Amino acid sequence: xxxxxxxxxxxxxxxxxxxxxxxxxxxxxxxxxxxxxxxxxxxxxxxxxxxxxxxxxxxxxxxxxxxxxxxxxxxxxxxxxxxxxxxxxxxxxxxxxxxxxxxxxxxxxxxxxxxxxxxxxxxxxxxxx
Amino acid sequence: xxxxxxxxxxxxxxxxxxxxxxxxxxxxxxxxxxxxxxxxxxxxxxxxxxxxxxxxxxxxxxxxxxxxxxxxxxxxxxxxxxxxxxxxxxxxxxxxxxxxxxxxxxxxxxxxxxxxxxxxxxxxxxxxxxxxxxxxxxxxxxxxxxxxxxxxxxxxxxxxxxxxxxxxxxxxxxxxxxxxxxxxxxxxxxxxxxxxxxxxxxxxxxxxxxxxxxxxxxxxxxxxxxxxxxxxxxxxxxxxxxxxxxxxxxxxxxxxxxxxxxxxxxxxxxxxxxxxxxxxxxxxxxxxxxxxxxxxxxxxxxxxxxxxxxxxxxxxxxxxxxxxxxxxxxxxxxxxx
Numbered sequence: 351x352x353x354x355x356x357x358x359x360x361x362x363x364x365x366x367x368x369x370x371x372x373x374x375x376x377x378x379x380x381x382x383x384x385x386x387x388x389x390x391x392x393x394x395x396x397x398x399x400x401x402x403x404x405x406x407x408x409x410x411x412x413x414x415x416x417x418x419x420x421x422x423x424x425x426x427x428x429x430x431x432x433x434x435x436x437x438x439x440x441x442x443x444x445x446x447x448x449x450x451x452x453x454x455x456x457x458x459x460x461x462x463x464x465x466x467x468x469x470x471x472x473x474x475x476x477x478x479x
Numbered sequence: 480x481x482x483x484x485x486x487x488x489x490x491x492x493x494x495x496x497x498x499x500x501x502x503x504x505x506x507x508x509x510x511x512x513x514x515x516x517x518x519x520x521x522x523x524x525x526x527x528x529x530x531x532x533x534x535x536x537x538x539x540x541x542x543x544x545x546x547x548x549x550x551x552x553x554x555x556x557x558x559x560x561x562x563x564x565x566x567x568x569x570x571x572x573x574x575x576x577x578x579x580x581x582x583x584x585x586x587x588x589x590x591x592x593x594x595x596x597x598x599x600x601x602x603x604x605x606x607x608x609x610x611x612x613x614x615x616x617x618x619x620x621x622x623x624x625x626x627x628x629x630x631x632x633x634x635x636x637x638x639x640x641x642x643x644x645x646x647x648x649x650x651x652x653x654x655x656x657x658x659x660x661x662x663x664x665x666x667x668x669x670x671x672x673x674x675x676x677x678x679x680x681x682x683x684x685x686x687x688x689x690x691x692x693x694x695x696x697x698x699x700x701x702x703x704x705x706x707x708x709x710x711x712x713x714x715x716x717x718x719x720x721x722x723x724x725x726x727x728x729x730x731x732x733x734x735x736x737x738x739x740x741x742x743x744x745x746x747x748x749x750x751x752x753x754x755x756x757x758x759x760x761x762x763x764x765x766x767x768x769x770x771x772x773x774x775x776x777x778x779x780x781x782x783x784x785x786x787x788x789x790x791x792x793x794x795x796x797x798x799x800x801x802x803x804x805x806x807x808x809x810x811x812x813x814x815x816x
Contacts, residue, residue: 398647436737
């Protein structure tokens with residue numbers, strides 16, 4: 351019984367201490383993450399159009415159905431190699447700061463129709479969505 | 480790269496380094512780029528096609544304006560069917576489908592220019608003007624195949640038009656419709672029109688271990704009777720060119736073994752129809768040995784997704800009562816890097 355009383359007192363003291371701490375502030379704009387799975391195969395990305403909003407972190411998970419491909423968003427630093435069929439997916443993050451259309455393309459020569467492997471990320475302002 | 484062993488009925492087996500392909504690209508900027516493809520066929524070039532060929536299959540510059548509108552000019556692969564623009568070796572079948580030899584004359588490349596782009600919703604298009612076919616080279620067996628000018632000092636007095644509309648909006652599915660229209664009678668004197676129209680429908684689907692593909696094609700050659708008469712006067716041989724040629728095929732493949740360490744093994748079956756004497760001009764009879772069908776069964780082992788060890792057996796039949804089409808056993812090693 352004494353042990354139980356002591357435990358209750360200790361628990362009350364801990365709760366009182368925690369209650370006295372200043373509340374933890376949540377960040378005002380917690381970055382949103384949007385996951386997108388994209389498959390790559392000669393000579394198509396599917397989907398080839400991705401929609402998102404300004405400030406959202408686009409986490410693109412890329413998997414190949416055949417050979418090694420590349421994924422590069424034109425005019426940005428986002429670029430990654432997509433391993434061959436059967437290997438793990440490659441993941442690249444892209445957080446657009448401005449609305450607009452960002453084209454992406456295969457950046458590793460993958461065959462006779464390599465030049466057709468393209469797509470677009472359409473970024474709108476959050477208010478427009 | 481494609482290395483083959485072909486053992487055809489009624490003939491000796493042959494070892495052939497069929498294709499050695501070099502692809503080069505250069506990006507002048509994010510908006511302008513060059514693509515080139517140089518191919519050596521049958522390993523040795525002596526000046527005649529039977530001994531080998533060096534082919535400049537692609538050498539074009541792309542001007543990328545937007546997703547929906549881009550301009551391409553130079554040596555182009557015509558946008559017809561599945562194989563012509565997508566012929567990397569690590570796939571099923573030692574040789575390309577007969578359909579893609581006798582109906583669609585792959586690899587079909589010509590000097591030309593045009594536009595391409597994506598329309599949204601998974602639709603994309605290509606449309607080009609290019610050098611036409613030369614009808615003086617058509618024949619009963621190969622159809623229009625020998626009429627390709629291959630961008631080599633090609634007669635361009637009347638340009639041909641070609642295009643393709645394609646749907647890729649569902650993962651793993653590519654479905655398309657293609658056409659080619661051109662006047663091909665420029666070599667005959669007196670000159671007369673030989674309009675050639677080719678229409679193709681095709682689709683392929685792959686998901687996980689399953690791969691399906693199929694195609695249908697029809698070729699119309701107008702004034703084929705006059706063409707045959709003129710060719711006979713020129714060479715003394717009547718080519719018996721048809722006014723209609725037809726082909727189709729269906730193929731199904733399944734990868735029944737898959738291991739990260741050992742690779743994958745798949746089997747396939749394909750049925751083909753390829754009739755280069757389907758419709759004859761008035762006064763001409765079809766040569767039935769060129770009304771052909773084939774069953775192709777085989778397997779492919781991929782130790783790596785870019786390397787394929789292929790084996791298949793081809794059973795060919797035709798409508799002739801006197802001339803048999805040969806069956807064949809084929810082994811191939813294809814790789815890409």
